[in-house]
Amino acid sequence: MLELVLCQAGYPEPMASVTLAHYLVLSAAMFVLGLVGFITRRNLIIMFLCTELMFQAAGLALIAFSRYHLNLDGQTFVIFVLTVAAAEAAMALALVVLLFRRRESLSSEEWAELKG
Amino acid sequence: MNELAQPILMYVACALGAIGVAMALPRHKPGIALLGGLVAAAGFGAGVLALFLAAEDSSLLPSLFFYVFALLALGAGLRMVTHPRPVYSALYFILTIIASSGLYVLLSAEFMAFALIIIYAGAIIITYLFVIMLATQAPTEEDEESLYTYDTEAREPIWSSAVGFIILAALTAMLFRGAGELPVPSGSGDSQAILAQMPGKVERELRRSGVIGKEASVATEHGVAVIEQGGVRLGDGSVVPLPVGLEPSNVEELGFNLLAEHPMTIEIAGVILLMAMLGAVVLARRQVDLEEAAKARQARTLGQEVGDA
Structure with a gap:
């Protein structure tokens, strides 16, 4: 029963829903890893890296669904996700550099008064 | 039996993952991070x-x-989340990117796999490394291995791992129920319509297989090949069947999907990138102004010192 297969169904052939579940579980695990990192780490840069990990997980789920339904809209949307990730990285890192220049520290707790 | 064992094993995997991540997160006492990694690996095994x-x-x-790339992605992701040095975190994230682009290739998304490596590993992570x-303050001479306390001490590692992996347990339980109920997809998509958009490719393939001679050509209407009765019409009005196994590639399909069906996506993406660029320029300009002010202040104090002397 535990015999491993070396290749899964080729592109135009439909993919089994169990295979889809594998990819979705992996995507959920990656997302949760990014979430835990975002909550626990106190370095601003690592917090943003963790959001990138969550983007990654969402992209993987989109591509897996796109493959399952043989519909390329999912891949088109991943291009959009990449765009948003790039924009987010540019803006967030510019802000991080500004914040670092102010307090000479990357600790998120330095800016605890921003929570309002 | 399996119906009972499978969810229990999945919950065990989530619990092991939570314990492993909580142990691997940076904290005062060194030494249990490696053990945490092993526990998390055991959790991965239970999940598989x-x-x-x-x-x-x-x-x-x-x-x-799939299992190789999944192990790589999750292992590198765990190391990225738990490494006390930001540079190593960024480098481990590149490993995660490479593993997920391998998964994209397995899912027949070749274009996105390469785009992912080029955009993430080539552009975004380089930006992170520069920042x-x-x-980062230069290390002092006597303490070159200095780490900041905000890097070496995680905030609430136990509670956040527990909450995160409870979410994961709920998600996986729902995923298995939901994925089993999805309708089975029906065969391949509309590849003929995409091939009709590319008369040149069809013509080249027909010539290569010797179905049509050098002088014959595929009939087009407004640049689109005419497909009728399962074949393609030639310039002289005769119909030949499409070459067997001729499929549009992933890049061609994605290009038609992007430009023909979602042209607005490109516009919105362009506006988002423009806004990000403008925002980054505005933020960077403010920094230059501050530096100019600081420079002016420094020049003034220097001048005073020179004047005093």
Whole structure:
């Protein structure tokens, strides 16, 4: 029963829903890893890296669904996700550099008064 | 039996993952991070076993490479989340990117796999590395291995791991129920319509297989090949069947999907990138102004010192 297969169904052939579940579980695990990192780490840069990990997980789920339904809209949307990730990285890192220049520290707790 | 063992094994995997991540997160006492990694690896093994049990037929399982790339992605992701040094975190994230682009190739998304490596590993992570270099104080001479306390001490590692992996347990339980109820997709998409958009490719393939001679050509109407009765019409009005096995490639399909069906996506993406660029320029300009002010202040104090002397 535990015999491993070396290749899964080729592109135009439909993919089994169990295979889809594998990819979705992996995507959920990656997302949760990014979430835990975002909550626990106190370095601003690592917090943003963790959001990138969550983007990654969402992209993987989109591509897996796109493959399952043989519909390329999912891949088109991943291009959009990449765009948003790039924009987010540019803006967030510019802000991080500004914040670092102010307090000479990357600790998120330095800016605890921003929570309002 | 499997119906009972599979969810229990999945919950065990989530619990092991939570314990492993909580132990691997940076904290005062060194030494248990490695143990945490091993516990998390055991959790990964339990998860894989649960996924095995979910398949009634081993031929439905994904390929062996899926497990290799999944282990790489999650292992590098764990190291990224738990490494006390930001530079290493960024480098481990590149490993995660490479593993997920391998998964994209397994999912027949070749274009996105390469785009992912080029955009993430080539552009975004390089930006992160530059910012890490910019926003780090130079180490002092006596303490070159200095780490900041905000890097070496995680905030509430136990509670956040517990909450995160409870979410994961709920998600996986729902995923298995939901994925089993999805309708089975019906065959391939509309590849003929995409081939009709590319008369040049069809013509080249027909010539190569010797179906039509050098002088014959594919008839087009407004640049689109005419497909009728399962074949393609030639310039002289005769119809030849499409070459067997001629499929549009992933890049061609994605290009038509992007430009023909979602042209607005490109516009919105362009506006988002423009806004990000403008925002980054505005933020960077403010920094230059501050530096100019600081320079002016420094020049003034220097001048005063010179004047005093």
